[in-house]
Amino acid sequence: MTYCVALRLESGLVFLSDSRTNAGVDHVATSRKMSVFENPGERLMVFMTAGNLSISQSIKEIIGEHMNGAGKTIWTVDSMYEAAQIVGEAIRTVYEREAKALEKFGIDFNVSIIFGGQIKGERCRLFQIYSAGNFIESHNENTYFQIGESKYGKPILDRVITPASTLDEAAKCALISMDSTLRSNVSVGLPLDMLLYENDTLAVTRFVTIGEKNQYFQMIRENWGKQLKSVFDGIADPVWNADPATTSNVLSAQGSRSEPLVVTPPQGVGNDSQPAPLQTLAQGSNGKQH
Template identity: 75%
Template sequence: MTYCVAMRLEAGLVFLSDSRTNAGVDQVSTFRKMTVFENPGDRMLVLMSAGNLSISQSVRQIIADRSAVGGRSIWTASTMDEAAQIVGEAVRTVYERDAKSLREFGIDFNVSLIFGGQIKGERCRLFQVYSAGNFIESHNENTYFQIGEAKYGKPIIDRVISTTTPLDEAAKCALISMDSTLRSNVSVGLPLDLLIYEADKFSVTRFVTIDEKNQYFHMIRTTWGKQLKAVFEGIDDPVWNAATDTSPNALSTMESRSQPVRVAPPAAIAAPNADPAPLQTLAEQNRPRQQH
């Protein structure tokens, strides 16, 4: 599995991918998931992949082969939309060639792609390409795409990223998103590829491969965990069954007590005269007992 994230901002684009692939706990390998198609001064395009590795490598090879023989290719496409169509056509070509054989061996045709960049004469654009070869484009309402193990790294992006976010701040957010994913899922792993593209440069402006020795990413991993714990500890515990308007942190109030759905035990084993214990408040639980 893998995790890739890309962000489209007013200032440019941010791409981040891991390099873990595995076919079981004893078959873990490293394959880079990011490919750059760059013609300085004319276009800068990035392709990232997740899913079945053989499928994604076949798609990338078809794109590269078509680029080499001339004609309609991502090197000659006049718009990013046309280039995304070419990527989608490559996915469908692999599907028509391999899907039936894979299905006979119980293997689903599973591939997801993020494709983005800028062609001269257009703004920066970002697309997500699906297994059917169809795609969607990022707009201001949704400034980023994720593929692979997306769920762990999504909350920080939703809270932080907007179209006006500066590139370095977006890169920091992407790395925190990746760190959250690395911590929660062993199918995602180092090294990482991080590419920052400044709008209208038409060439890669910043790129780094990040391993466990990278100073900044080590700081992110350490600091983010400490800061999260500090914020968590700074939030008050809930107050149960508080009187109305007596606590700003009431989880429940005296006027709105609720009960769980209870299943009564069989009559033969039910304890005599046993009634459910009253639900306590935190204040009752913590109140010192009076001496008699």
Template identity: 70%
Template sequence: MTYCVAIRLDSGLVFLSDSRTNAGVDQVSTFRKMTVFENPGDRMMVLMTAGNLSISQSVRQMLNHPASTGGRSIWTANSMDEAAQIVGDAVRAVYERDARSLREFGIDFNVSLVFGGQINGERCRLFQIYSAGNFIEAQNEASYFQIGEAKYGKPIIDRVITPATSLDEAAKCALISMDSTLKSNVSVGLPLDLLIYEKDSLAVTRFVTIDEKNQYFQMIRDTWGQQLKRVFESIDDPVWNAAPDAQTNVLSTSAVRNQPVRMAPPQNIANVDPHPAPLQTLAQQNRSRQQH
């Protein structure tokens, strides 16, 4: 599986991807899922992929062969929207070629992509492209995309990221999002690729491949876990059956008696004592026999 996240900000773009493709008891492999299409001074575009690896590899190769996508090329597209259409066309072309054969072997045509960047003369843009080749674009109200194992790393992004967030803070947030995913899902794994793009630079600004020895990511992993535990412990426990006028940490009150949905016991055991005597230890049983 995989986890990739991309964030569009007022100041640029952040891309982060893992590299795990298989995760089984005896099969763990890696493949880098981020590809950069860069012509400095003219355009900088990033493609991240999730899903069937053979499909995503085929799409990536088609993008470097304009004849395979109707003669159009992301290298000459006039806008990021046109470039996203070309990526979608490549997905459809791979579907036309391979989907039937895959289906005969019980394999779904499964691929999802995040594609973003900037072409000279327009703003930074970010797209998510689906298996059908259609796509949506990130807006200020929803300024990031995730593909793969997205659920574990989503809460921190929802709480932190706004269009005004700085690139470094967004990178930190993306790494915490990735750490949460790594913690909860073995199908996502190191190394990671992190790319930071400053708007209007039209070239890769900062890039790093992160492995288990990376000092900053290790600090993130240790500190985030410790801080989460500290915040958790600082939150008061709930108060049950509080007085009706209580105002603090009230989970339930004595004035309102909620009841669960109960199933009635069968008639043949309905009269069993609902409060049976507590279980005795072997020593207690021996003492009881001696007393009698």
């Protein structure tokens, strides 16, 4: 399994990926899931993957060489949209070549991709690309994309991130999102790759591989749980069967007619029914000793 997240902000882009590919009691493997296509001063594109590793690696190799119908490659297209189309075409190429063979062995064609960056002359753009090669683009209504084991790290992103968030704020939030996922799912693991891209730099300027001893990530892992517990303890316990005018913490108002959905016992089962007495191996059905 994996977890990758990317955020599109007014100030640029943030990318974060884990590196775990297998997670069993006796087989833990890692492989980097973030790749960068960079021509400094002209274009920078980041490619992150989740799903079948062999499929992802094949797609990445094809992307660097694939030529579209206009005779352009990922290195020569004029827009990130065209670059995303090339990634989609690479996915379909691998599907046509390998899907039937994989199916014979009971293996699904499973891949998800986050692809984003900037080409000189246009704005930063971010895409999520699916197994069929189709894709969607990030806009202000969907500031981030996740692939892989996304559910554990989603709440903090929804509560904190806006297009106006700074790159450092987004980096902090992405790392908290990752820490929440690491704590809840053993199939996601260190080391992590993080890249922060500022608008119009057109080069890698801030990148880090994060391991167990990374000072900042250690601080997040230690303090985030403590802060959550502190906030939790600061929220009052619920008050039951009380007048809402007397307190602000009423969960069940006095005189409330709320009732559960009750399943009634079948006919013949009374309130005074008692469980049958336990029998030992030395007793028969009549309860007498043999």
